[in-house]
Amino acid sequence: xxxxxxxxxxxxxxxxxxxxxxxxxxxxxxxxxxxxxxxxxxxxxxxxxxxxxxxxxxxxxxxxxxxxxxxxxxxxxxxxxxxxxxxxxxxxxxxxxxxxxxxxxxxxxxxxxxxxxxxxxxxxxxxxxxxxxxxxxxxxxxxxxxxxxxxxxxxxxxxxxxxxxxxxxxxxxxxxxxxxxxxxxxxxxxxxxxxxxxxxxxxxxxxxxxxxxxxxxxxxxxxxxxxxxxxxxxxxxxxxxxxxxxxxxxxxxxxxxxxxxxxxxxxxxxxxxxxxxxxxxxxxxxxxxxxxxxxxxxxxxxxxxxxxxxxxxxxxxxxxxxxxxxxxxxxxxxxxxxxxxxxxxxxxxxxxxxxxxxxxxxxxx
Amino acid sequence: xxxxxxxxxxxxxxxxxxxxxxxxxxxxxxxxxxxxxxxxxxxxxxxxxxxxxxxxxxxxxxxxxxxxxxxxxxxxxxxxxxxxxxxxxxxxxxxxxxxxxxxxxxxxxxxxxxxxxxxxxxxxxxxxxxxxxxxxxxxxxxxxxxxxxxxxxxxxxxxxxxxxxxxxxxxxxxxxxxxxxxxxxxxxxxxxxxxxxxxxxxxxxxxxxxxxxxxxxxxxxxxxxxxxxxxxxxxxxxxxxxxxxxxxxxxxxxxxxxxxxxxxxxxxxxxxxxxxxxxxxxxxxxxxxxxxxxxxxxxxxxxxxxxxxxxxxxxxxxxxxxxxxxxxxxxxxxxxxxxxxxxxxxxxxxxxxxxxxxxxxxxxxxxxxxxxxxxxxxxxxxxxxxxxxxxxxxxx
Ligand SMILES: Cc1cc2nc3c(=O)[nH]c(=O)nc-3n(C[C@H](O)[C@H](O)[C@H](O)COP(=O)(O)OP(=O)(O)OC[C@H]3O[C@@H](n4cnc5c(N)ncnc54)[C@H](O)[C@@H]3O)c2cc1C
Numbered sequence: 001x002x003x004x005x006x007x008x009x010x011x012x013x014x015x016x017x018x019x020x021x022x023x024x025x026x027x028x029x030x031x032x033x034x035x036x037x038x039x040x041x042x043x044x045x046x047x048x049x050x051x052x053x054x055x056x057x058x059x060x061x062x063x064x065x066x067x068x069x070x071x072x073x074x075x076x077x078x079x080x081x082x083x084x085x086x087x088x089x090x091x092x093x094x095x096x097x098x099x100x101x102x103x104x105x106x107x108x109x110x111x112x113x114x115x116x117x118x119x120x121x122x123x124x125x126x127x128x129x130x131x132x133x134x135x136x137x138x139x140x141x142x143x144x145x146x147x148x149x150x151x152x153x154x155x156x157x158x159x160x161x162x163x164x165x166x167x168x169x170x171x172x173x174x175x176x177x178x179x180x181x182x183x184x185x186x187x188x189x190x191x192x193x194x195x196x197x198x199x200x201x202x203x204x205x206x207x208x209x210x211x212x213x214x215x216x217x218x219x220x221x222x223x224x225x226x227x228x229x230x231x232x233x234x235x236x237x238x239x240x241x242x243x244x245x246x247x248x249x250x251x252x253x254x255x256x257x258x259x260x261x262x263x264x265x266x267x268x269x270x271x272x273x274x275x276x277x278x279x280x281x282x283x284x285x286x287x288x289x290x291x292x293x294x295x296x297x298x299x300x301x302x303x304x305x306x307x308x309x310x311x312x313x314x315x316x317x318x319x320x321x322x323x324x325x326x327x328x329x330x331x332x333x334x335x336x337x338x339x340x341x342x343x344x345x346x347x348x349x350x351x352x353x354x355x356x357x358x359x360x361x362x363x364x365x
Numbered sequence: 366x367x368x369x370x371x372x373x374x375x376x377x378x379x380x381x382x383x384x385x386x387x388x389x390x391x392x393x394x395x396x397x398x399x400x401x402x403x404x405x406x407x408x409x410x411x412x413x414x415x416x417x418x419x420x421x422x423x424x425x426x427x428x429x430x431x432x433x434x435x436x437x438x439x440x441x442x443x444x445x446x447x448x449x450x451x452x453x454x455x456x457x458x459x460x461x462x463x464x465x466x467x468x469x470x471x472x473x474x475x476x477x478x479x480x481x482x483x484x485x486x487x488x489x490x491x492x493x494x495x496x497x498x499x500x501x502x503x504x505x506x507x508x509x510x511x512x513x514x515x516x517x518x519x520x521x522x523x524x525x526x527x528x529x530x531x532x533x534x535x536x537x538x539x540x541x542x543x544x545x546x547x548x549x550x551x552x553x554x555x556x557x558x559x560x561x562x563x564x565x566x567x568x569x570x571x572x573x574x575x576x577x578x579x580x581x582x583x584x585x586x587x588x589x590x591x592x593x594x595x596x597x598x599x600x601x602x603x604x605x606x607x608x609x610x611x612x613x614x615x616x617x618x619x620x621x622x623x624x625x626x627x628x629x630x631x632x633x634x635x636x637x638x639x640x641x642x643x644x645x646x647x648x649x650x651x652x653x654x655x656x657x658x659x660x661x662x663x664x665x666x667x668x669x670x671x672x673x674x675x676x677x678x679x680x681x682x683x684x685x686x687x688x689x690x691x692x693x694x695x696x697x698x699x700x701x702x703x704x705x706x707x708x709x710x711x712x713x714x715x716x717x718x719x720x721x722x723x724x725x726x727x728x729x730x731x732x733x734x735x736x737x738x739x740x741x742x743x744x745x746x747x748x749x750x751x752x753x754x755x756x757x758x759x760x761x
Binding site for chain 1 (some may be wrong): 386424610618625628631636640642643649651652655656668671731733735737738739741742745746747748
């Protein structure tokens with residue numbers, strides 16, 4: 001029996017949320033995100049610097065002894081909520097969550113440069129890679145192989161946050177992890193999510209430094225990523241609900257506010273319940289990961305399964321209930337739909353997480 | 366003591382157990398002692414079964430007592446008293462009323478029922494027509510008919526709302542009373558329901574005399590008082606604290622595990638979805654409970670009630686299908702008047718039928734969605750035609 005998870009936000013977490021929200025409101029209003037998406041790679045390096053270095057968000061989960069803030073994954077999750085709510089084009093998930101977690105677990109000092117925001121990294125896996133079990137017979141699959149002198153060769157497609165990365169944490173086919181800084185080829189992809197660019201990476205006898213031979217590090221990194229992504233999905237869903245409620249309160253048709261029609265109220269009440277559930281599930285996953293609870297795999301599978309679906313539904317309802325304006329490029333709703341749908345596939349689909357859950361809680365097919 | 370620490374509560378619980386060994390103490394005596402020690406509901410005030418402690422600390426007390434095999438007060442049997450009457454009495458009752466009613470309510474010596482709904486006033490509860498008229502000095506005389514009253518046949522007391530001023534608009538002319546179910550003029554008739562049993566009743570009130578000292582809250586403020594009851598009802602229906610896989614999802618999961626021959630891939634997908642929904646709802650309730658460690662439940666409680674009804678109906682429908690041919694049988698259609706709703710003791714068909722009531726009792730799912738939309742999300746109300754009209758001028 002594990003302890004009850006703490007599902008609330010601490011005062012410190014609420015303060016952190018307020019500063020992240022203020023920063024995003026000042027430097028990355030949705031209008032600015034909209035304006036940026038057609039630029040070179042969509043990223044906002046100035047915003048990233050403010051968030052990562054000035055505010056210290058990049059090193060939240062990193063102990064002070066390694067140059068971080070010594071907070072926990074609960075705080076990191078709060079930042080992700082806000083980044084989801086603002087569809088901010090910054091490589092937080094790749095750098096502060098995935099690469100940082102892997103380097104911390106591998107005990108590698110390169111984590112310092114990520115924690116202080118001076119450099120940015122990511123985990124070189126397809127963004128759709130699901131957390132895997134380290135049980136025998138279910139290895140991680142990759143075409144990247146280890147060559148002479150510890151060099152890497154092979155190709156990894158659809159890597160999130162690779163375009164802005166100074167360093168890559170690259171898993172080889174055996175699940176071992178390697179650090180790569182130069183000597184690879186990067187091809188940009190046109191991604192469904194305009195606020196989180198993807199790239200393909202090709203390694204050809206690329207020099208690499210071994211980080212760890214233990215595949216459990218990669219497994220736990222992906223689990224952490226999937227569990228925290230639920231908080232981003234919560235942020236997306238919440239924005240979609242709030243903006244739709246706001247719109248339907250103002251918009252009048254048939255000589256009354258649209259929000260006074262019961263057919264629409266009931267849809268929003270159901271959506272609200274989804275979002276309330278997403279908050280409870282996302283908090284439970286963040287808390288379980290932060291406290292290294294034995295329950296973390298179940299909590300993550302539940303959160304990933306529920307929040308992934310809730311975010312897409314919220315974004316789809318948001319478009320529909322905004323009517324024609326919801327279909328326009330000028331209105332930000334599509335940014336959220338694209339982020340929500342891409343996130344739905346990222347780090348394991350809800351269906352994948354349910355299948356994992358079936359094993360964890362002994363409900364075999 | 367205004368704030369008790371978890372350690373203090375544990376040591377008080379141990380003191381209770383050492384002074385009243387559950388193995389040798391009469392269960393009712395134990396429950397009374399527990400109440401008097403302030404360990405019944407720790408968030409209630411001192412003297413009323415509590416210690417003014419955060420509500421969240423109750424779990425520690427309950428766990429300690431369960432481990433010692435202490436008797437419990439069978440909350441399922443006295444759910445209306447615990448979940449609805451008690452918080453209302455606590456908020457609106459006088460000191461004398463609180464002292465009279467709360468202890469036997471909590472120990473289960475006295476069962477409560479809820480005389481709210483009427484044939485003409487269900488979702489539109491404020492339309493109720495039962496009249497309470499001042500007769501002799503300090504006495505009200507009540508006439509009317511209530512319906513769907515769960516447990517009326519076992520109840521000693523009822524919370525009752527009645528119209529005291531028909532000349533006012535419907536929400537304003539209502540007053541809230543406590544009715545003695547043993548009084549002359551109270552007649553309870555069983556109403557058989559789709560499960561075959563009669564868990565609820567019709568209640569006819571004919572010239573029932575209620576002393577003014579049994580009024581809760583001011584004359585004409587019954588609607589506000591009833592809001593406390595209704596908000597607590599939703600939390601209490603949807604918000605029981607359950608462990609993971611507690612309740613219906615546990616029953617279904619156990620069947621799945623023990624009966625591999627029933628499994629199909631399609632059912633597997635559905636089971637997992639329901640399992641996740643159940644866990645998310647459990648966490649939602651848990652989060653609400655953590656938020657509620659102080660204060661009264663607000664309209665958010667409607668959310669867990671709404672989610673609970675949907676899930677219960679999906680799971681029970683699923684269970685009948687999972688059982689395949691066995692799902693064609695029903696355990697027992699005998700007309701009985703049970704003391705409690707036995708969701709766990711009966712079979713799948715019963716659960717399936719009884720769960721249909723989950724989206725009707727305590728406010729229908731449609732009404733709960735309205736509440737969430739208007740009171741949580743702040744969406745505009747439906748246009749209304751009855752708000753400022755005297756009740757007597759409305760079409761009856
Ligand atoms: C098992 C069970 C136990 C009960 N126990 C008690 C009890 O102990 N004490 C007590 O006082 N009552 C009790 N009730 C009564 C319950 O509270 C009412 O049945 C309920 O409030 C609905 O009222 P109604 O039955 O008159 O339905 P109606 O109000 O006539 O509703 C019929 C349908 O119309 C819908 N509807 C109504 N108004 C609206 C609206 N504005 N917008 C959209 N849809 C609407 C409803 O959702 C429902 O689907 C119990 C009911 C059940 C089923």
